[in-house]
Amino acid sequence: MTEVATDRVPARFACGETFVPKSRYIDPEFLELELDRLFTQVWQPACREEEIPTAGCYYEYTIGRQSIVVVRQKDGAIKAFHNTCAHRGMKLVRGAGPLSDNEFRCEFHGWRYGLDGRSSFVPCREEFAARPRAEWGLRSVATGTWGGWVFISMAANPPDLLEWLDPLPTALAPFRLQDMRFRWRKRTYLPANWKTVIDAFIEGYHTPGTHPQTMRSAEGPRPSAAPAPPQEYVYAPYTPTITYKNHSRFVYTQRPEHADRDKGRQELAARPEVFANSMQYQYLEVGSLVTERDYRAAQQLATLEPSDVPPFLRYHQMCEELALAEGVAFPRMSMEQYFGGNGDWHVFPTMVILVEKSCLLGYRMLPDAEDPNRCTFEMFSLEHFAPGDVPDTSWQVFQRWQDHDGWGELPTQDLKNIGAIHAGMHSAGFDGLWLNTAQEMSIRNEHAIADRFLFGAGCQKSSPSE
Numbered sequence: 001m002t003e004v005a006t007d008r009v010p011a012r013f014a015c016g017e018t019f020v021p022k023s024r025y026i027d028p029e030f031l032e033l034e035l036d037r038l039f040t041q042v043w044q045p046a047c048r049e050e051e052i053p054t055a056g057c058y059y060e061y062t063i064g065r066q067s068i069v070v071v072r073q074k075d076g077a078i079k080a081f082h083n084t085c086a087h088r089g090m091k092l093v094r095g096a097g098p099l100s101d102n103e104f105r106c107e108f109h110g111w112r113y114g115l116d117g118r119s120s121f122v123p124c125r126e127e128f129a130a131r132p133r134a135e136w137g138l139r140s141v142a143t144g145t146w147g148g149w150v151f152i153s154m155a156a157n158p159p160d161l162l163e164w165l166d167p168l169p170t171a172l173a174p175f176r177l178q179d180m181r182f183r184w185r186k187r188t189y190l191p192a193n194w195k196t197v198i199d200a201f202i203e204g205y206h207t208p209g210t211h212p213q214t215m216r217s218a219e220g221p222r223p224s225a226a227p228a229p230p231q232e233y234v235y236a237p238y239t240p241t242i243t244y245k246n247h248s249r250f251v252y253t254q255r256p257e258h259a260d261r262d263k264g265r266q267e268l269a270a271r272p273e274v275f276a277n278s279m280q281y282q283y284l285e286v287g288s289l290v291t292e293r294d295y296r297a298a299q300q301l302a303t304l305e306p307s308d309v310p311p312f313l314r315y316h317q318m319c320e321e322l323a324l325a326e327g328v329a330f331p332r333m334s335m336e337q338y339f340g341g342n343g344d345w346h347v348f349p350t351m352v353i354l355v356e357k358s359c360l361l362g363y364r365m366l367p368d369a370e371d372p373n374r375c376t377f378e379m380f381s382l383e384h385f386a387p388g389d390v391p392d393t394s395w396q397v398f399q400r401w402q403d404h405d406g407w408g409e410l411p412t413q414d415l416k417n418i419g420a421i422h423a424g425m426h427s428a429g430f431d432g433l434w435l436n437t438a439q440e441m442s443i444r445n446e447h448a449i450a451d452r453f454l455f456g457a458g459c460q461k462s463s464p465s466e
Contacts (some may be wrong), residue, residue: 147177174333180382192422204239221280275311276302288361288381327386
């Protein structure tokens with residue numbers, strides 16, 4: 001007989017069914033546990049494959065105090081290594097780029113390594129004590145690819161990557177994420193714990209409070225963002241959470257009990273120009289989820305009269321026809337496949353992706369190496385392009401998010417909240433997060449996943465009688 005272990009989490013870090021203590025966000029000791037026990041064991045996306053396009057191209061992925069270099073091999077394969085010289089620990093590379101002469105060179109003493117991590121040159125090698133050959137080279141870490149991302153794991157025996165990602169590989173296969181390329185990508189630094197930021201993007205419960213304009217598409221492509229009065233909340237989208245072993249997802253839908261409420265508003269929302277307004281807003285004030293090509297389709301949709309075909313279906317058909325006409329290898333799928341993958345996915349622990357047929361909006365949140373009250377925030381858009389139309393992009397880096405005025409209205413609303421949310425966690429009048437049982441269980445789920453690695457919680461243990 002076995003029972004689930006529930007006594008392994010220290011009391012100050014222990015979660016309830018719907019409660020998460022603030023110590024998991026602001027306690028330096030908890031950050032240390034995450035850096036030592038969580039990030040060293042899980043699969044995590046390091047970069048996109050197109051960021052290391054040819055042999056010798058590398059990308060430095062930094063997570064906490066760990067630096068990993070991902071490098072393209074001569075045969076097109078991908079390997080990753082701890083970014084440290086085997087001699088004295090010097091970092092071998094910084095940032096990203098092509099290696100000179102397809103080899104790693106230590107700038108301290110001149111040691112060199114091949115793309116495969118093997119030692120290729122040691123000055124005065126005969127003056128060193130004998131060591132096993134493998135110890136002269138770089139220490140490798142596991143790599144795998146999915147959806148165009150290169151994943152790394154520092155674990156000695158990580159699980160199979162596709163098993164770790166389940167159910168994403170199956171649900172998102174029709175969208176062909178591996179064929180998408182960057183439209184734009186931005187990086188900044190926020191005064192908040194990395195999970196504070198993650199949490200803001202893995203639940204839709206905050207939509208009417210933070211983004212009231214998204215409920216007002218009838219007003220036009222750029223509706224009012226004035227705070228919603230209580231009576232307007234009844235029209236807020238319902239965003240139930242779907243949790244999995246290692247990840248979570250939420251989708252925008254309508255509460256079944258509200259289906260017959262306010263027929264007039266529902267009929268208005270079903271008009272082509274009203275649906276088109278919401279699509280145009282995504283392009284104008286998010287810069288993703290709708291491409292420039294989709295924006296043109298939405299503008300055309302806005303000129304059409306209502307018909308028996310819902311505007312949602314007409315819009316998708318118009319986007320597909322326009323993409324194919326312009327030479328885009330557009331992913332074709334059934335509506336069942338679309339709804340099976342569309343939504344807001346939390347790819348535990350650090351990435352969030354919102355997936356559409358033509359493009360993807362993504363976020364990545366990385367912990368600070370020393371301070372639980374700071375993190376790195378990345379936001380990017382991927383898109384299906386016609387051959388020859390892929391833009392040449394690089395990471396735009398802003399030391400403060402306020403230094404850039406091109407985030408768009410909706411992301412800016414979230415960024416304005418983040419610092420205040422985390423600052424409020426330090427209040428003596430706040431103990432922790434009390435979660436909505438339907439729409440915020442993605443947050444509780446992320447902590448349950450983390451506890452498996454941090455404390456062995458949720459693992460099976462034998463009872464004393466066995």
